[in-house]
Amino acid sequence: MKSPHSTIPKTMLATYDAVAALTDTFCCDKLNDEYRDLARAMTAALCRKRPSPLASGQPRTWACSIIYVLGQINFLSDKATQPYMAMADVCAAFSVGQSTASAKARVISDALHAHRMDPAWMLPSLVDQNPLVWMAEVNGVLVDLRDMPRELQVIAYEKGMIPYVPADKE
Numbered sequence: 001m002k003s004p005h006s007t008i009p010k011t012m013l014a015t016y017d018a019v020a021a022l023t024d025t026f027c028c029d030k031l032n033d034e035y036r037d038l039a040r041a042m043t044a045a046l047c048r049k050r051p052s053p054l055a056s057g058q059p060r061t062w063a064c065s066i067i068y069v070l071g072q073i074n075f076l077s078d079k080a081t082q083p084y085m086a087m088a089d090v091c092a093a094f095s096v097g098q099s100t101a102s103a104k105a106r107v108i109s110d111a112l113h114a115h116r117m118d119p120a121w122m123l124p125s126l127v128d129q130n131p132l133v134w135m136a137e138v139n140g141v142l143v144d145l146r147d148m149p150r151e152l153q154v155i156a157y158e159k160g161m162i163p164y165v166p167a168d169k170e
Helices: 010-030 033-048 059-073 087-094 098-112 124-129 150-158
Strands: 135-138 141-144
Touching: 010 033, 010 059, 010 087, 033 059, 033 098, 059 087, 059 098, 087 098
Parallel strands: none
Antiparallel strands: 135 141
């Protein structure tokens, strides 16, 4: 996997490093590697935006808000999920007010067109449970690609529509 530094504008490298260091530490201490990897990817994506929302403001505020967005998408505050953490606790860990984190999370979601259950920002361990990942229109009918013949699954995989060929996993 190539370094995210190769895709980030030079003017945003210091910001990327500062925010990623904070999210890395938080994810290592309180969440997991899946959250860490997504937080790095989201930070890099935000640094590549023109103009980047991360160009102004405190790194800890952006780090908190990135975890906040990923937590919303991946149901972090649902006690039935692991890891679990209340959004208020996420904010407290970064010493950021919840209203500030929520406002910046909105900026991030808008910039990246991210939404709940967004396959692009979902933890890999939750992808199988996300029906949005597997739905596609075939001949005008909405279908679950997991139920389709392997040949169609291969086509969908090759087009980047699904993360893997379900028939090969079974």
